[in-house]
Amino acid sequence: MAKERVLVVGGGLAGLAATMQLAEQGVAVDLMSLTPVKRSHSVCAQGGINSVNDLTRQQGDNEYLHFDDTVYGGDFLQHQPPVKEMTEWGPKIIDLMDRLGVPFNRTPEGYRDQRRFGGTLFKRTAFAGATTGQQLLYALDEQVRRWETAGSVKKYEFWDFLGPILDENGVCRGAVAQDLVTMEIRTFAADAVIVATGGCGLIFGRSTMSMACTGSAVARCFRAGAKYGNGEFIQVHPTAIPGADKLRLMSESARGEGGRVWVPRIPQDPRPPKQIPEAERYYFLEERYPKYKNLVPRDIATREIFSICTEDGLSVEKDRLCVYLDLTHLPRESLNKLGGILEIYEKFQGVDPREVPMKIFPAVHYSMGGLWVDYERTPAGGLKLGAIKNQVTNIPGLYAIGECDYQYHGANRLGANSLLSCIFSGLIVAPTVQTWIASLKGKLAADQPAALYDAAKKRHQDEHNAMLKRPGGGENPYLIHQELGNIMTKAATVVRHNDALRDAYKQVQALEARAAKCSLSDTGNWTNQNVVFTKALWDMFPIAKCILKGALQRDECRGAHYKPEFSMPGIDASASPEERRRLAEEWVDTFDANTKKWLKSTVASLGPDNEPVITYEDVDTSLITPRPRLYGLVGADIIEEVWKQRQAAKSAAPKDTNGSHSEKSAAAAASAS
Amino acid sequence: MIQSTSHDSSAHDTHHAPPAQFTVRVLRQDVPGGSSYWERHTVKRENDMNVISVLQRIAANAETADGEKTTPVAWDCNCLEEVCGACTMVVNGKVRQACSALVDKLLVDNPEEIELRPMTKFPVVRDLMVSRARLFRALQKVKAWIPVDGYYDMGSGPRVSAESQEQAYPLSQCMSCGCCLEACPQYTKIELKQEEGETAEAFQARQKEAYDRGFVGAHAISQVMLFNKHPTGAMNAGERLDALTAEGGIQACGNAQNCVAVCPKEIPLTTSIGRAGRATTVHVIKKFFDR
Incomplete structure (x- = not known):
């Protein structure tokens, strides 16, 4: 009898977690990756991984508050049950990674040390120096190597996933892929295909992401009929180091350890930063957000840094937008914990950040959106583990986990939550895939007709051959990629305007038509990176269009998606109490109306004309009632008062089945704002 | 503890302006076991360039210094911030990561030319890519x-x-x-x-x-x-x-x-x-x- 096999595409944290878990359960795994899995983009995650821990617990923290911070930070756009389950798994996941040998920083007594990250008031983040992602990835890489040595995992490194193979019933039965060295195209029969291929930062040209993060694998699933959720939610990280080839991340942990963001009050003050006296420095985040200070959620920090440069004209430099991120006031010993990231700054800028404030600016960093996936909730509001629906795309047998799914971060991801969601989704997909395979009742991929695989292979081989025979003198794929990046960065990052988005969509369409006329400078059939890049470029267009169209249609501000035209300003503090009250009532009315209209997931699918078609889907917010995100808003106090009174009135009303939750969320609202 | 790295001691004494363009000499090889050959490229200098962005420009240009059509140079890279380990090559005779090899610093040592070779201890796959x-x-x-023992929850690791x-x-x-x-x-x-x-x-x-x-x-x-x-x-x-x-x-x-x-x-x-x-x-x- 044929044995079941699973194909995991992508060997970052999510893919490796899934592989190791499946291997432990005795399922044979083919693990495919563009790079040796140890070189996956997860290594770039710096700051840490969140979970409730024994220490924060005694300060009043619990899983529910982590859950609440995550959905509040994400502006309530994520389905709540998977998030609740994830935060409940947090402590277990850190324990597991600890057992796998991750060198987490330690307290003098030998316990895991924790730091504070954005969007929370607790020190919830475990870390290993400033290369936590690298250390977590290595621990999983080592476990997978152990299984590989034992023969239960077969790695296909330097392979490019070309697309899923669906049978006549639309069930995924494997995939087609190409060897990046020999250029051989072959099929992989698989009873489940798990896509774990990360973000799509390269669509924006330069970002904090690695060169493998083209989004092409996801686009190939999208072309095959998979839905793409919340595409317009792209996180722009507040602090990155500008560079010619990429924008290198400067971790939030720099602020977590006490780093302060400021600009000189005198525009482009020519003095060296350390000679500018305190009184002449504008610590704008601290002044505007006295509670969270430098650790406001990322979308807010990003917009503030962006607007202090563009609107207030206070950029440190004239020709290049940047602000100071200052660590120089901190004792050197405390900076040791940040070693890795300070080294990066020093290496790439030639300046010691312990001595001179760093110059940083926001950069595209993370895609909250991704392949639409399903889940099954328990009556208590958690995930039913092992349920066939968890992490599955709308194509049966095709799963998505990690950054390339849309599930966990809503409209904005909190710092140090991505490593958690990657490992979590990787671990839980394994029992789900087993349930799925059991439901196949022995009708395994290995028993499918060869014609199914032969046809898929032939189609991709023909396409590939046709590409190599393209006439010369056409468009240059590398230059088209730069143009695409410029258009996307301009229209769809920090601040979005409808006319600009409409324009950008047309430009991207025109660019796609030009990209179809690309000529190859390498027409050979050995390690041809030119043809591989061109294919990836082509597949950037559908996702780029999902991002633009989703952003264009969403007429509101939510998390990372900010349209000034639809922003809700605060309430003037100088107005009379009655006036303030009236304005707050109005504010809450508008908020309620907006929630009704826009608290919906964007779900894109590929239309017959090859353009994305967008529908909207309700979000399960049954556990925590969506409430206004009031971080630092002027008049937050009065808005909150009105809000709470209305909530209290609602829960006093009969037929409220979620009474306990509403109470809790009101309490959380009080503590978080 | 962290010096301005052993690679580039003279980073800060750039008295004269860097050149507007420079030559890159790449040791190429088409197939494993094949013979290698040098190829020269001219690259325009830009701010904040590293060897990766040089190779990106060479790929986009696909033309040698003599104006002959050529294929993009094959090389390996991913993170571009010296944590993934992919882009190791021999730059001006020294083995290192291409991403942290900054062009302006390399041009201080030799304003005319940057030399790129694959590592010699591993079989060449193609050009600068090795196995x-x-x-x-x-x-x-x-x-x-x-x-x-396994991946079930067994509590935390050892102190x-x-x-x-x-x-x-x-x-x-x-x-x-x-x-x-x-x-x-x-x-x-x-x-x-x-x-x-x-x-x-x-x-x-x-x-x-x-x-x-x-x-x-x-x-x-x-x-x-x-x-x-x-x-x-x-x-x-x-x-x-x-x-x-x-x-x-x-x-x-x-x-x-x-x-x-x-x-x-x-x-x-x-x-x-x-x-x-x-x-x-x-x-x-x-x-x-x-x-």
Whole structure:
């Protein structure tokens, strides 16, 4: 009898977690990756991984508050049950990674040390120096190597996933892929295909992401009929180091350890930063957000840094937008914990950040959106583990986990939550895939007709051959990629305007038509990176269009998606109490109306004309009632008062089945704002 | 502790303006085992350039310095911030990561030209891309992992002192880039050819065997020390020491100390090798008396 096999595409944290878990359960795994899995983009995650821990617990923290911070930070756009389950798994996941040998920083007594990250008031983040992602990835890489040595995992490194193979019933039965060295195209029969291929930062040209993060694998699933959720939610990280080839991340942990963001009050003050006296420095985040200070959620920090440069004209430099991120006031010993990231700054800028404030600016960093996936909730509001629906795309047998799914971060991801969601989704997909395979009742991929695989292979081989025979003198794929990046960065990052988005969509369409006329400078059939890049470029267009169209249609501000035209300003503090009250009532009315209209997931699918078609889907917010995100808003106090009174009135009303939750969320609202 | 890196001492004394353009000489090779040849490219200088952005410009241009059409140079890279270990190559005669090789600093040493070559200790796949399969095979050989019982929730890991964490963390930053192996006189290239009629599996098995007879190298020895110091990893310390005393083990080290000089992460490789030497000696004697 044929044995079941699973194909995991992508060997970052999510893919490796899934592989190791499946291997432990005795399922044979083919693990495919563009790079040796140890070189996956997860290594770039710096700051840490969140979970409730024994220490924060005694300060009043619990899983529910982590859950609440995550959905509040994400502006309530994520389905709540998977998030609740994830935060409940947090402590277990850190324990597991600890057992796998991750060198987490330690307290003098030998316990895991924790730091504070954005969007929370607790020190919830475990870390290993400033290369936590690298250390977590290595621990999983080592476990997978152990299984590989034992023969239960077969790695296909330097392979490019070309697309899923669906049978006549639309069930995924494997995939087609190409060897990046020999250029051989072959099929992989698989009873489940798990896509774990990360973000799509390269669509924006330069970002904090690695060169493998083209989004092409996801686009190939999208072309095959998979839905793409919340595409317009792209996180722009507040602090990155500008560079010619990429924008290198400067971790939030720099602020977590006490780093302060400021600009000189005198525009482009020519003095060296350390000679500018305190009184002449504008610590704008601290002044505007006295509670969270430098650790406001990322979308807010990003917009503030962006607007202090563009609107207030206070950029440190004239020709290049940047602000100071200052660590120089901190004792050197405390900076040791940040070693890795300070080294990066020093290496790439030639300046010691312990001595001179760093110059940083926001950069595209993370895609909250991704392949639409399903889940099954328990009556208590958690995930039913092992349920066939968890992490599955709308194509049966095709799963998505990690950054390339849309599930966990809503409209904005909190710092140090991505490593958690990657490992979590990787671990839980394994029992789900087993349930799925059991439901196949022995009708395994290995028993499918060869014609199914032969046809898929032939189609991709023909396409590939046709590409190599393209006439010369056409468009240059590398230059088209730069143009695409410029258009996307301009229209769809920090601040979005409808006319600009409409324009950008047309430009991207025109660019796609030009990209179809690309000529190859390498027409050979050995390690041809030119043809591989061109294919990836082509597949950037559908996702780029999902991002633009989703952003264009969403007429509101939510998390990372900010349209000034639809922003809700605060309430003037100088107005009379009655006036303030009236304005707050109005504010809450508008908020309620907006929630009704826009608290919906964007779900894109590929239309017959090859353009994305967008529908909207309700979000399960049954556990925590969506409430206004009031971080630092002027008049937050009065808005909150009105809000709470209305909530209290609602829960006093009969037929409220979620009474306990509403109470809790009101309490959380009080503590978080 | 972190100097402005051993690579570029003269970074800050750029008195004269950098040139508007410069030449890049690349040692190319079309196929494994094929002959290599030099190709020259002219690249316009831009701010904040590194060798990666130079190779990106060369790919986009696809034309030699003499104006002849050419194919893009093949090379390996991913993170571009010196944590993934992919883009190792020989830049101006020195093995290092291409991403942290900043053009302006290289041009201070030689304003005319930048020279790029593939590593010499690994088989060339194409141009600057090499196969480092042997490097990863060494991690299998020395069992570089913590053999946990399983992935069910068993509570937290062992308590670890801050001091041992501070020793382990630098070793754990090894990104398998291969610089230490390129610099090592005892690490010599092993390049096999798939024979006619030989299946891919048979070829892979033959490669593994050959790799296992070759020197494991400083990176793998250091990983043994990392795992043997971990409280759980120490339970299987003997197996890892066995691997280090087998053929291709620590005895092949000639103590040239080149490895530690070129490690981009400044991992104390020679300290690891010293400790491994003592540990294997004790291990062998102990095994002799335990027989």
